[in-house]
Structure formats: structure tokens, C-alpha cells
Amino acid sequence: NAGVMQNPRHLVRRRGQEARLRCSPMKGHSHVYWYRQLPEEGLKFMVYLQKENIIDESGMPKERFSAEFPKEGPSILRIQQVVRGDSAAYFCASSPSGATEAFFGQGTRLTVV
Amino acid sequence: EDQVTQSPEALRLQEGESSSLNCSYTVSGLRGLFWYRQDPGKGPEFLFTLYSAGEEKEKERLKATLTKKESFLHITAPKPEDSATYLCAAPLGNTPLVFGKGTRLSVIA
Numbered sequence: 327n328a329g330v331m332q333n334p335r336h337l338v339r340r341r342g343q344e345a346r347l348r349c350s351p352m353k354g355h356s357h358v359y360w361y362r363q364l365p366e367e368g369l370k371f372m373v374y375l376q377k378e379n380i381i382d383e384s385g386m387p388k389e390r391f392s393a394e395f396p397k398e399g400p401s402i403l404r405i406q407q408v409v410r411g412d413s414a415a416y417f418c419a420s421s422p423s424g425a426t427e428a429f430f431g432q433g434t435r436l437t438v439v
Numbered sequence: 440e441d442q443v444t445q446s447p448e449a450l451r452l453q454e455g456e457s458s459s460l461n462c463s464y465t466v467s468g469l470r471g472l473f474w475y476r477q478d479p480g481k482g483p484e485f486l487f488t489l490y491s492a493g494e495e496k497e498k499e500r501l502k503a504t505l506t507k508k509e510s511f512l513h514i515t516a517p518k519p520e521d522s523a524t525y526l527c528a529a530p531l532g533n534t535p536l537v538f539g540k541g542t543r544l545s546v547i548a
Contacts, residue, residue, distance in 0.1 A: 330482075359535055368540040369483070369526065374533065382533040417482050424535055427473055430482035 328352070330420050330431035331400075338437045339408050347403040347434045351420030357381075358401045359428055360393060363415045374424075375401060381424070408438045442466075443529050445539035452546050455516045460542045462527035463509040472510045473536060474503050475526040483526055486512075517546045 331350040339345050351358050360372040371385040375395035386393065390408075395401040405412055415435050419428035446461045464472065471490050475483035487496045489505035496503050500521060502513045512525055524543050528536040 357535070361538075369528075369538040371534050371537060374535050382535075384534065419483075419536075421535070425470060425530075427471075427485050427488050428536060429485055430475075432482045 330418055330429055332416075332418050332431035332434050334434060335432065336435050336437070338439060340439055341409060342407050345405040345408050345412070345436055347405075347416050347418075347436070349401040349403070349418030349420075349431060351401070351418075352429055355420035355422050355429075357421045357424050357428075358395050359419045359421075360401075360403050361417045361419065363417060363433075365414075369417065372403070376424070405436075408436075410438045412436060413438045442531075443527060443537055443539040445525075445527055445542050447542060448540065449543040450545070452514075452517055452544070454518055454546055454548050457513070457515045457517070459514070460512040460525055460544070461509060462512070462539055464527075464529050465508075466529050466531060470530045472505055473528045474510070474512055475528065475538075477524045477526055477541070486525075514544070517544075519546045519548050522546045 333348050356377050358375045361369045363369050373386050373393045374382040390406045392404045415433045417430050417433045419430045421428040443464050471488050473488050474486040477483045487503040492507045494505050500515050504511045522545050524541040526538050526541045528538040531537045
């Protein structure tokens with residue numbers, strides 16, 4: 327059973343471009359979570375999704391950021407018009423239900439130049 | 440305000456020197472306390488889940504315990520390969536896992 331797969335592992339974008347981060351959950355997991363980690367800082371919750379639904383987006387910036395988890399295919403975290411402050415590691419996690427432990431992918435490291 | 444706080448921020452141990460990491464929480468109606476290990480450049484790796492006060496879980500040199508206000512991660516006779524950042528987390532409201540800032544553990548041979 328493959329773990330949570332994130333791609334790309336590294337992404338470089340120029341200021342103003344769009345970044346798309348993908349996350350394929352573990353087989354049988356229908357709950358997906360996105361977190362952001364800045365250097366030397368903790369994991370900050372961004373959004374919690376279940377198939378085709380956003381359950382909690384209280385950690386998402388109000389502008390430029392969006393997330394989806396369609397019926398088919400991976401979950402996507404989309405950042406429009408990236409700025410240097412968006413540079414961070416973005417982690418995705420999945421679980422079979424909302425009340426159990428979550429398993430993390432290896433992250434996507436976004437660098438905005 | 441519900442929150443999760445870890446201490447110390449950093450801990451340096453000699454190989455074989457046992458110690459404990461602390462995770463205190465102020466959460467009404469705890470729905471699980473989770474421990475993870477994170478190595479540099481990698482995603483967090485799940486270690487343990489504790490659900491009720493008095494519960495204990497062990498894995499190799501690690502043992503996690505839970506009281507009504509805090510959890511401890513005990514490390515017995517650590518080895519250099521135990522060096523990592525240890526994170527604890529708890530669900531808060533609809534947010535599935537809110538993480539503490541972690542404890543950076545260094546074990547010196």
C-alpha cells in the first residue's frame with residue numbers, strides 16, 4: 327500500500343505565477359489535510375477536505391489560495407500570483423476517517439523567486 | 440483557548456541518557472493526542488495515538504503516556520538515530536490536527 331504521494335517534490339515559481347501542488351492519498355483514505363511549514367516553524371493547518379467537500383478551511387489565506395479534492399484524481403492546492411512569502415514546505419496528509427491518525431506525504435518545497 | 444504546547448524547544452542528550460519530552464494541552468473534550476517524528480526535509484512520521492488518561496503505548500525506545508493535562512514521550516537509552524523533531528498534535532474543533540511547535544532532539548554519540 328503506497329503512502330501519501332505528493333508531487334512535485336520541489337517547485338520553483340517566479341513572483342506572480344501560479345503554483346499547483348498535488349496530493350494522492352493512501353488507498354482507502356477519503357480525508358485529506360494540507361499543512362504549511364516555514365523554516366524553523368511548526369506545521370500550520372490550512373484546509374481539511376473530504377471527497378468533493380471542504381470541511382474546514384479556517385487556516386487558508388482568504389486570497390490567492392484554493393484547494394479541491396475531486397471525486398476522481400488527486401487533491402490540488404492552488405496558489406495564484408505567488409509572492410516570496412509563499413515559499414515554504416507544503417505537506418499533505420490523509421486518513422480513512424476524520425477521527426483517526428493522519429499519514430503525511432514527503433511534502434512539496436515551493437520556492438518563489 | 441484550546442492549544443497544544445511542547446517543551447523543551449530543544450534537547451541535547453548523550454547516547455544512552457534517558458529523558459522525557461512534554462506536550463501540554465488545553466482542549467475540552469480531547470479526541471486523541473498524537474505523536475509524530477519529523478526528520479529534516481521529510482514529512483512527519485506517525486508514532487502513537489493516545490485517547491484516555493492513563494493510557495500508555497510503546498515502540499522500541501519510545502513510550503508515550505497521557506494524563507488529563509499533558510502527554511510525555513519518554514526516550515529510554517536513546518541512540519543517535521533517534522535525533523529528530525518530535526511533534527504532538529490534537530484535534531481542535533473541526534481542525535483535525537493542531538500541532539505544537541515540536542522538540543528538536545539531538546542524541547550525541
